[in-house]
Amino acid sequence: EVQLLESGGGLVQPGGSLRLSCAASGFAFSNYGMSWVRQAPGKGLEWVTYISGSGDTTYFADSVRGRFNISRDNSKNTLYLLMNNLRVEDTAVYYCAKQDFRGYLNFFDYWGQGALVAVSS
Amino acid sequence: DIQMTQSPFSLSASVGDRVTITCRASQTIGVYLNWYQQKPGKAPKLLMFAAFTLQSGVPSRFSGSGSGTQLTLTIDSLQPEDFATYYCQQSYSFPYTFGQGTKLEIK
Numbered sequence: 001e002v003q004l005l006e007s008g009g010g011l012v013q014p015g016g017s018l019r020l021s022c023a024a025s026g027f028a029f030s031n032y033g034m035s036w037v038r039q040a041p042g043k044g045l046e047w048v049t050y051i052s053g054s055g056d057t058t059y060f061a062d063s064v065r066g067r068f069n070i071s072r073d074n075s076k077n078t079l080y081l082l083m084n085n086l087r088v089e090d091t092a093v094y095y096c097a098k099q100d101f102r103g104y105l106n107f108f109d110y111w112g113q114g115a116l117v118a119v120s121s
Numbered sequence: 122d123i124q125m126t127q128s129p130f131s132l133s134a135s136v137g138d139r140v141t142i143t144c145r146a147s148q149t150i151g152v153y154l155n156w157y158q159q160k161p162g163k164a165p166k167l168l169m170f171a172a173f174t175l176q177s178g179v180p181s182r183f184s185g186s187g188s189g190t191q192l193t194l195t196i197d198s199l200q201p202e203d204f205a206t207y208y209c210q211q212s213y214s215f216p217y218t219f220g221q222g223t224k225l226e227i228k
Contacts, residue, residue: 045208047217059215095164106212107155107170
């Protein structure tokens with residue numbers, strides 16, 4: 001059974017940093033790209049960042065580029081999101097999501113339960 | 122960036138009704154379109170990928186159609202568990218983008 005378990009959320013002041021982790025199990029972690037998707041309170045879904053299975057390719061949303069970094073440790077089956085220079089508008093539930101693919105078509109087939117990040121003074 | 126516009130923003134329907142949600146892309150995305158269902162306090166759940174391929178375990182009353190810039194999700198014979206918020210998402214190119222969501226409520 002595929003499981004994704006986020007941790008590391010919490011309350012942080014503007015300008016602060018936080019690192020989220022996503023522990024994966026039930027699938028060959030290194031074979032799959034992973035993304036972080038966030039949802040501000042009462043709002044829709046926003047894709048944040050992607051990392052390939054090997055970790056050598058990453059993409060970022062403009063809203064977080066230069067402030068957030070995505071990484072993975074395939075030996076630990078764990079995905080990370082390091083968030084620096086946090087802003088109030090980064091307040092959201094952050095989901096890690098596994099990406100599956102059919103040829104060039106890809107989609108988020110499994111999601112974690114989410115980690116709440118609150119940025120406030 | 123590819124903008125995804127979903128309509129309607131909200132929808133009120135009864136059990137047994139047929140409803141359709143539309144997603145319009147700002148440029149052609151072929152069939153690189155996925156649909157998710159989200160219930161309050163829960164993570165999104167994949168319903169359909171590649172515009173019309175049903176994810177394993179999803180009931181056949183859900184169907185998808187379209188390609189290019191206009192794609193639709195149809196739910197036939199609504200069931201009580203279908204009342205939720207639905208999102209489309211394009212995977213044609215980065216940055217991936219989602220529609221604003223359609224909240225389906227019980228009439």
